[in-house]
Amino acid sequence: MSFPQSDPETCDDSAEPPCVERFAAKEATVGELTVRRSLPTRARRMVGPWCFADHMGPATVTTAQGIDVGPHPHMGLHTVTWLLDGEVLHRDSLGSEQMIRPGQLNLMTAGAGVAHSEESTGTYAGVLEGIQLWLAQPDSVRFGDAAFRHHETLPAVDVGQATVTALVGSVAGVEGARTEHGDGVVGADLAVRGPAEIPLAPAHEYGLVVLRGGVRVEGADATPGALWYLGQGRDSISLDRLRIDGAGSSEPARVMLLGGTPFEAQLLMWWNFVGRTWDEITQAVHQWNTHHERFGEVASTLARYTAPEPPVSRTTGRP
Ligand code: MN
Secondary structure (H helix, E strand, O other), X not given: OOOOOOOOOOOOOOOOOOOOEEEEOEEEEEOOEEEXXXXXXXXXXXXXXXXXXXXXXXXXXXXXXXXXXXEEEEEOEEEEEEEEEOOEEEEEOOOOEEEEOOOOEEEEEOOOOEEEEEEOOOOOOEEEEEEEEEEEOOOOXXXXXXXXXXXXXOOEEEEOOEEEEEEEEEEOOEEOEOOOOHHHEEEEXXXXXXXXXXXXXXXXXXXXXXXXXXXXXXXXXXXXXXEEEEEOOOOEEEEEEOOOOOOOOOOOEEEEEEEEOOOOOOOEEEOOEXXXXXXXXXXHHHHHHXXXXXXXXXXXXXXXXXXXXXXXXXXXXXX
């Protein structure tokens, strides 16, 4: 997973902000699940410090087979896991073993290195749906300690006809998990039943990822399968639930609001690693594949993934 560094998007510095621009997600496979990846795409790599967004499912899982992502490493990012349906068991190289259910948040900090697995619970069967996000860490802390935090509940507030749940950072007067980004990041779940005007910070850029149903946002009908980029310069955004014929018309639309201060550094993303240079990436690949202590080991029965080598042309600059 790696993309050219050129940025063809038109909805930030050069365009007249604010605007709404659709960036199509692409399908990928993670473990046994199909996901819609709305970050990064070629045309839009980040929104604030958010650099990765996988909408997984909805899929039907059994007690024996579900997400089943075996041990793999990360560095330079936080993973943010949020479920709409189902249960997932998290294990990591810090020794954490944590079940996550809808309404709860798993926040894992990779720093210099961590490894984790995401597993079937052995007891849950039914629909699994959620989103996993990565939050890039700034240079000041990206080689720091790994950590894992589970939030059993998160603060929520009603704004108009929407319920806003703060996952990370602050929005509409409620604050979720705090990170080193402080007020420079926000991630929130919006359950939209009708018209709502969500307060925003003009200095931040924002995007929406619709998980269920759809919302009307400034004349656009935002539905799943895309990142809806809102740009910077807004002090609020008005949303309304789309009435979609026949499709669970009484259910609220579910939307992730992602935002923050535009990220200061250009990321290099390769497989599960976030870095800045190919030297860093190549070192991480070799260290993971040789069981270097940097990433630790996960007590999982699932198969450990092997990191793919970066293409020689990338690491040397020669074709
Ligand atoms: Mn992971």
